[in-house]
Amino acid sequence: MKQKPCAVRNRYRYDIGRDAEQTPGLRRTGKLRFYLTVPRKQIVTLRTDKRKIKTMLTNIHPKLPMRNKIATIEFYISKLGFSEIADYGDYLLIKKDNIEIHFFEFKELDPKANYGQVYIRTNDIDNLYQSLLDNKTNIHPNGTLQKKPWGQKEFALLDPDNNLLTFGQRKNN
Numbered sequence: 001m002k003q004k005p006c007a008v009r010n011r012y013r014y015d016i017g018r019d020a021e022q023t024p025g026l027r028r029t030g031k032l033r034f035y036l037t038v039p040r041k042q043i044v045t046l047r048t049d050k051r052k053i054k055t056m057l058t059n060i061h062p063k064l065p066m067r068n069k070i071a072t073i074e075f076y077i078s079k080l081g082f083s084e085i086a087d088y089g090d091y092l093l094i095k096k097d098n099i100e101i102h103f104f105e106f107k108e109l110d111p112k113a114n115y116g117q118v119y120i121r122t123n124d125i126d127n128l129y130q131s132l133l134d135n136k137t138n139i140h141p142n143g144t145l146q147k148k149p150w151g152q153k154e155f156a157l158l159d160p161d162n163n164l165l166t167f168g169q170r171k172n173n
Helices: 040-054 069-079 125-134
Strands: 002-005 011-017 034-039 063-066 083-087 091-096 099-105 117-121 152-158 164-170
Touching (some): 063 069, 125 164
Parallel strands (some): 117 164
Antiparallel strands (some): 002 011, 011 034, 152 164
């Protein structure tokens, strides 16, 4: 819609084309064009609504495949310290702090062909890494704790179904 100044003070006119013949509140002009006249106060409301649209996304919860729910629960709860939110038979939800992960049953999954990956940000990577080592959690051989060229300090591990979990913290150094 094109915004044009209107003859009425403190109002804007929007050209919404020929398609809106049946829309209430619209005015027809001589060239089969339709216009909607809007007070400036409503324009502020429209802009506010656009800002709300930009912030609609609030969280992301990855969905990863699992072959064996008992092995998945054992790994995530006993080794990583997650807690179970819900168990729907072939669908499992777990949580730790602000992280929630969903799992769906996929018994035919070939772990060597699984490319499931999650990147989890943390605010204390050194203590998290040490606590996992103390809990005898296997760290990926190529994923030991190290500073990366992209400004992150990271480490990675694999779950029983070969889903790659990478943990990272932004370093200002």
